[in-house]
Amino acid sequence: MDKIRRNDQFYVFSKSNISAADYQVLSIFYMPIIGPNAFALFSILCNLLNRQTLSSEKYLHTDLESMLNTKLSTIEAARNQLEAIGLLNAYLYNDCFAYELKMPMSPSAFINDGVLGQYLQAAVTEDRFKKIVSLFKISKIDKTGFINVTKNFEDIFPAIQKDGFEPITGLIENGKSANINIKKSNFDFRLFTDSIPEPFLDKKYLTDEIKKKIINLSYVYELDEIEMKDIYLKATNSQSEIDLVKLSRYARDAYKQRMQKSQQTEDEVITHVESKSKPKDPVDYFKSVSPQTLLSDLSGGNVSAADLRIIERLIDELKLDRGVVNVLVAYTVKIKDGMMPSYDYFEKVGNNWKRNQVDTVEMAIDYVKHLNSEYEKVKNSGGSKPYSKSKKDDKPEVKIDWLENYIQSQE
Numbered sequence: 001m002d003k004i005r006r007n008d009q010f011y012v013f014s015k016s017n018i019s020a021a022d023y024q025v026l027s028i029f030y031m032p033i034i035g036p037n038a039f040a041l042f043s044i045l046c047n048l049l050n051r052q053t054l055s056s057e058k059y060l061h062t063d064l065e066s067m068l069n070t071k072l073s074t075i076e077a078a079r080n081q082l083e084a085i086g087l088l089n090a091y092l093y094n095d096c097f098a099y100e101l102k103m104p105m106s107p108s109a110f111i112n113d114g115v116l117g118q119y120l121q122a123a124v125t126e127d128r129f130k131k132i133v134s135l136f137k138i139s140k141i142d143k144t145g146f147i148n149v150t151k152n153f154e155d156i157f158p159a160i161q162k163d164g165f166e167p168i169t170g171l172i173e174n175g176k177s178a179n180i181n182i183k184k185s186n187f188d189f190r191l192f193t194d195s196i197p198e199p200f201l202d203k204k205y206l207t208d209e210i211k212k213k214i215i216n217l218s219y220v221y222e223l224d225e226i227e228m229k230d231i232y233l234k235a236t237n238s239q240s241e242i243d244l245v246k247l248s249r250y251a252r253d254a255y256k257q258r259m260q261k262s263q264q265t266e267d268e269v270i271t272h273v274e275s276k277s278k279p280k281d282p283v284d285y286f287k288s289v290s291p292q293t294l295l296s297d298l299s300g301g302n303v304s305a306a307d308l309r310i311i312e313r314l315i316d317e318l319k320l321d322r323g324v325v326n327v328l329v330a331y332t333v334k335i336k337d338g339m340m341p342s343y344d345y346f347e348k349v350g351n352n353w354k355r356n357q358v359d360t361v362e363m364a365i366d367y368v369k370h371l372n373s374e375y376e377k378v379k380n381s382g383g384s385k386p387y388s389k390s391k392k393d394d395k396p397e398v399k400i401d402w403l404e405n406y407i408q409s410q411e
């Protein structure tokens with residue numbers, strides 16, 4: 001059905017214009033994997049776009065044969081490669097194809113992807129891989145001992161009522177724009193460092209990596225500055241060097257101890273949980289909910305430290321946004337009928353989301369809706385579920401409205 005013929009029409013659309021930096025990533029990182037034919041096809045499709053409307057006129061595939069000076073079978077193979085690597089989405093309606101161009105990943109996202117970085121290294125050899133990666137490296141500024149005192153958006157700008165304001169869709173997106181600096185953590189680093197006795201604090205060891213790990217552990221296990229101070233002291237040696245493995249383990253231990261105490265005062269815990277007000281908007285919910293609360297909402301019971309460890313690793317190792325991790329976990333647990341799968345399973349799903357450039361909560365929710373829509377289409381057509389490897393996998397009816405219904409039930 002999706003085989004192309006010479007007289008089939010097509011048009012191209014995109015959400016953003018390709019930049020010179022995108023072309024550099026495309027030519028140096030992508031082309032060794034996809035080859036010159038797919039690279040040329042992507043370039044031609046980009047140049048057919050109207051830069052203002054980000055869509056093209058309708059063309060025939062025989063036009064592509066002429067422009068690329070190649071056969072239709074070569075064009076189809078190149079198109080399949082672009083689709084597989086995440087640079088193109090293809091849609092078909094009444095013998096007319098719509099090709100949605102997707103912008104290349106950033107250099108960091110590409111190299112740290114669980115699959116693409118390895119494919120590139122295999123394609124160009126390890127020595128060349130190191131050489132071309134060095135083209136994208138930036139000088140690292142030593143911020144040892146510095147504390148980030150940058151103001152957050154809500155610190156400067158007053159809150160306003162959202163009533164009456166509707167989001168405007170269909171606007172040009174210029175690649176990866178920098179979002180305003182909305183606070184993602186209430187962790188007070190100054191309070192944390194001030195609470196550590198001076199002989200045990202050597203700020204040269206308090207690197208950006210360590211700071212980020214401390215904030216993430218505080219977020220995942222819901223530990224305050226003083227609790228993190230105690231964990232920090234346990235994880236340092238006599239020279240004030242920090243052991244990240246111990247830091248993570250002691251954070252889990254602190255969480256386990258708190259859960260044991262909570263079980264002894266179960267009535268108080270239930271009252272506390274019920275008194276928490278949840279955001280009514282699913283986007284706000286996923287942006288603000290802690291991993292512990294999310295898993296508790298999904299399971300209706302206590303949350304194990306092992307499950308929180310999975311979320312900790314998703315944030316640390318896949319470098320996913322916290323809110324996106326929340327959506328990914330909620331979606332995965334739902335399709336697994338409430339079961340929490342292993343980290344390896346989450347890693348595969350997470351890498352797929354990264355390849356599809358799902359990097360905001362809004363995009364994650366839209367992506368889940370898209371997956372559900374695709375499943376419904378296959379289900380209604382009587383076909384088999386995409387990527388299903390067994391009958392066991394061909395069962396879940398995934399819907400995002402379960403969350404909206406849940407939140408409404410909390411009102």
